[in-house]
Amino acid sequence: xxxxxxxxxxxxxxxxxxxxxxxxxxxxxxxxxxxxxxxxxxxxxxxxxxxxxxxxxxxxxxxxxxxxxxxxxxxxxxxxxxxxxxxxxxxxxxxxxxxxxxxxxxxxxxxxxxxxxxxxxxxxxxxxxxxxxxxxxxxxxxxxxxxxxxxxxxxxxxxxxxxxxxxxxxxxxxxxxxxxxxxxxxxxxxxxxxxxxxxxxxxxxxxxxxxxxxxxxxxxxxxxxxxxxxxxxxxxxxxxxxxxxxxxxxxxxxxxxxxxxxxxxxxxxxxxxxxxxxxxxxxxxxxxxxxxxxxxxxxxxxxxxxxxxxxxxxxxxxxxxxxxxxxxxxxxxxxxxxxxxxxxxxxxxxxxxxxxxxxxxxxxxxxxxxxxxxxxxxxxxxxxxxxxxxxxxxxxxxxxxxxxxxxxxxxxxxxxxxxxxxxxxxxxxxxxxxxxxxxxxxx
Numbered sequence: 001x002x003x004x005x006x007x008x009x010x011x012x013x014x015x016x017x018x019x020x021x022x023x024x025x026x027x028x029x030x031x032x033x034x035x036x037x038x039x040x041x042x043x044x045x046x047x048x049x050x051x052x053x054x055x056x057x058x059x060x061x062x063x064x065x066x067x068x069x070x071x072x073x074x075x076x077x078x079x080x081x082x083x084x085x086x087x088x089x090x091x092x093x094x095x096x097x098x099x100x101x102x103x104x105x106x107x108x109x110x111x112x113x114x115x116x117x118x119x120x121x122x123x124x125x126x127x128x129x130x131x132x133x134x135x136x137x138x139x140x141x142x143x144x145x146x147x148x149x150x151x152x153x154x155x156x157x158x159x160x161x162x163x164x165x166x167x168x169x170x171x172x173x174x175x176x177x178x179x180x181x182x183x184x185x186x187x188x189x190x191x192x193x194x195x196x197x198x199x200x201x202x203x204x205x206x207x208x209x210x211x212x213x214x215x216x217x218x219x220x221x222x223x224x225x226x227x228x229x230x231x232x233x234x235x236x237x238x239x240x241x242x243x244x245x246x247x248x249x250x251x252x253x254x255x256x257x258x259x260x261x262x263x264x265x266x267x268x269x270x271x272x273x274x275x276x277x278x279x280x281x282x283x284x285x286x287x288x289x290x291x292x293x294x295x296x297x298x299x300x301x302x303x304x305x306x307x308x309x310x311x312x313x314x315x316x317x318x319x320x321x322x323x324x325x326x327x328x329x330x331x332x333x334x335x336x337x338x339x340x341x342x343x344x345x346x347x348x349x350x351x352x353x354x355x356x357x358x359x360x361x362x363x364x365x366x367x368x369x370x371x372x373x374x375x376x377x378x379x380x381x382x383x384x385x386x387x388x389x390x391x392x393x394x395x396x397x398x399x400x401x402x403x404x405x406x407x408x409x410x411x412x413x414x415x416x417x418x419x420x421x422x423x424x425x426x427x428x429x430x431x432x433x434x435x436x437x438x439x440x441x442x443x
Contacts, residue, residue, distance in 0.1 A: 066240025076302020
C-alpha cells in the first residue's frame, strides 16, 4: 500500500494508532486510579515505577520503529515479499532483547532503585509491583512487532482491536486482583502488576488470532516461518539503536527528573505523579500522529516523492495541534474533575490545579515537536535524531538541577524544563529538514 500525504490519508492512518495508544496508556491510568484508592504509598510508587518500567518498554518500541521504517520503505517500493522476513527477524530481535531486560528488571532493579528512591516504603512497594509487572515485557514486545507491521503497511485498525482487548481485560483484572473481589486474592499493588501482565498475555493471543485470519496479509509472505537473517537484523539494528538510545535517554531523564522531585518533598512527588498522568493522557493524540508521520515519511521516500515529505509533516502537525487543543478544552473547563479521576487526594488536586495551564502549554508544544521529530526519524536519520534528543535532555536536566538544588525554586519551574525540551527538539529538527540532506540517505 502506497500512502499519500492528504489530510484524509494521514487521519486514516493515525486515528487507530491514537485509539490504540489511548488503550495502552489507560493501563497505567487504570493502575493509578485503582491504587489511588488503596493508599498514598501505592499511588506514589506506581507513579515512579510507571516511568522506570516505561524505559524498558520503550527499548522494545524503539526497536520496532526501526522495523517499521524498513517495512514502510519496502511497502512504498512495492517490495511486498521482503516484509515477511523483516517482520519475523524483528520478532526474533525483540524477544532476545526482552529476555535481557527481564533479567535486568528481576535481578538488578533493587540496587538501581535504591540509588534513586529515598523513601523506604515507596522503595519496598516499587519492588513488589515490578516483581509481577516485569513478565509483561515479552508480550509488550510482541505487540510492538504487530504495531510495526500494520503501521508500516498502512493498515492500523488491528492496533485498535488489540489495544481495546488490552484495556478491557486490564480494567477487569485490576478490579478483581487489587481489591480481591469474587473470591480472588486481595493483592493491592502486586495485583496491579499482575493484572497488567495478564492483560498483555490476553491481548497478545487476540493479536495472533487476528493475524491468522487476516487474508489481506497474504501478499506479505507471513504464513511461513522465516529463518534468521543477520543482514536484516543488522539493518533493523542500525536504524533502531539510535532510536532506542534516544528513548532511554529521554525517559531516563524523566525518571531522574521525578527522583529529583521526590527529593523536594512527598507532596511535590504526589502532585507531579497526578500531573504526569494528565500530561500523558492529553499527549496521546500527538503520539498517534507522530507514529503516522514516521510511517508516511518513510513510505513517501520509498515512492521517490521527496517534495511531499515536508508537506506531509506540516499537515500532520496541523492535525495533531488541532486535536490536542480540542481535547485540552476539557482540561480547561473541568480541571478539578479531570484530576479527581487520577487521585482522590484533595490536597494533591488543589496543589496540581495551579500548574494545569503550564501542562496545557507543554502538551501543545509537544503536539507539534514530536511530529516533526518523528518525521525526521522516518527519513532514516536516526543518528542525528539521537544527537538532538541527547542535547535536549542534557539541557533540561541541567536546568532542572540548577532550579532545584541551586536556586531552590518551586515545582512550576521544574516542570518548565519539559517545555524547554520540546522547543529544542522542534527547532533543531526543523533546521535540518530545511537543508534537504535527508534525501541522500539510503537503507
